Amino acid sequence: MALYVVGAGGTGRETLDVAMAAGVDVTAFVDERRAGSTVRGLPVVGSDQAPAGAGYVIGIADAAARRRLAVLLDARGLVPATLVHPRAVIGPETVVGSGCIVMAGAHVSSSVRLGAHVQVQYNATVGHDAVLADYVSVYPGANVAGAVHLDEDVTIGSNAAVLQNLRVGRGTFVGAGAVVTSDAGEGLVLVGVPARPQSGGTSPRAFG
Ligand SMILES: CC(C)(COP(=O)(O)OP(=O)(O)OC[C@H]1O[C@@H](n2cnc3c(N)ncnc32)[C@H](O)[C@@H]1OP(=O)(O)O)[C@@H](O)C(=O)NCCC(=O)NCCS
Structure with missing residues (x-):
């Protein structure tokens, strides 16, 4: 299953570190502000480019932002990992x-x-x-x-x-x-x- 890390800032990159150490492949970052760029060799896409059925994990330390994004991505059919x-x-x-x-x-x-x-x-x-x-x-x-x-x-x-x-x-x-x-x-x-x-x-x- 494709896995997206939401947030390509500091905590997002640390989340990628966790995935790499655990041997989990990450497809891309999701980050509206950085969409179109590359971070740590991975593409950064907008949330509308992450398909239903894909996995996601939110690499953002702020609780309110995590809640807002989880509600949005769940509604789009993504699955929390x-x-x-x-x-x-x-x-x-x-x-x-x-x-x-x-x-x-x-x-x-x-x-x-x-x-x-x-x-x-x-x-x-x-x-x-x-x-x-x-x-x-x-x-x-x-x-x-x-x-x-x-x-x-x-x-x-x-x-x-x-x-x-x-x-x-x-x-x-x-x-x-x-x-x-x-x-x-x-x-x-x-x-x-x-x-x-x-x-x-x-x-x-x-x-x-
Ligand atoms: C508590 C916290 C949320 C307050 O943020 P803030 O509202 O922006 O606070 P300010 O920087 O405006 O500071 C206001 C006052 O609180 C004091 N203060 C701020 N954080 C403090 C703390 N952790 N312990 C004691 N006093 C603190 C400041 O010295 C300042 O005192 P003063 O008015 O006498 O000068 C923040 O300082 C904090 O501790 N955040 C957590 C940081 C952290 O864990 N980072 C890890 C990232 S991986």
Whole structure:
């Protein structure tokens, strides 16, 4: 089956790295802004050129963008694929949802549930019994402890930590290096140790 990587930016190219390491052939990138160019020797096409029935994986770190594109591509009949780097660890009884990307050095422990289009990036860890809902992103080096529940569209920034048994509400962005020590509500930007709502910020930054 043909496989398209959606997004030809940084995270898209890292997604290609995962596919190559896993021995999975990629047909092309899908990226409207870069359509017509070549990235890493692969053609970049518009989304209308990816045929129904082909596989896709979204190499974009921003949760909202992933959600928008997944809805569009599903409606066009494409099928989400899952990519796991061979140097990632996936524990027993863990479920990895469709469209997920697990990068090199990531360790996803046992009895974890990763929803659709979740990203666990380089060297991040996810503890036993954790539940990561659809479109969650765990950035490089972050640690999500055991039995944590991350609602849809949550992002955990680089080297941040979420302590065990906690719940983080939908769309909340945990800044780089923060340590979440209590349950967190929806739509927040949390920074610091212990993590607190950010003052004076703009908006969560999208990457990739
Ligand atoms: C938390 C975050 C989303 C805030 O972004 P923002 O709203 O654009 O924030 P700004 O850069 O405008 O900073 C606003 C204030 O918050 C502080 N701040 C920003 N990020 C912070 C962080 N991670 N920890 C502590 N303080 C932080 C800034 O120093 C600034 O403080 P000041 O007002 O006293 O000067 C962002 O900084 C962040 O951490 N993103 C994750 C980065 C990451 O993990 N990248 C990995 C890519 S692979």
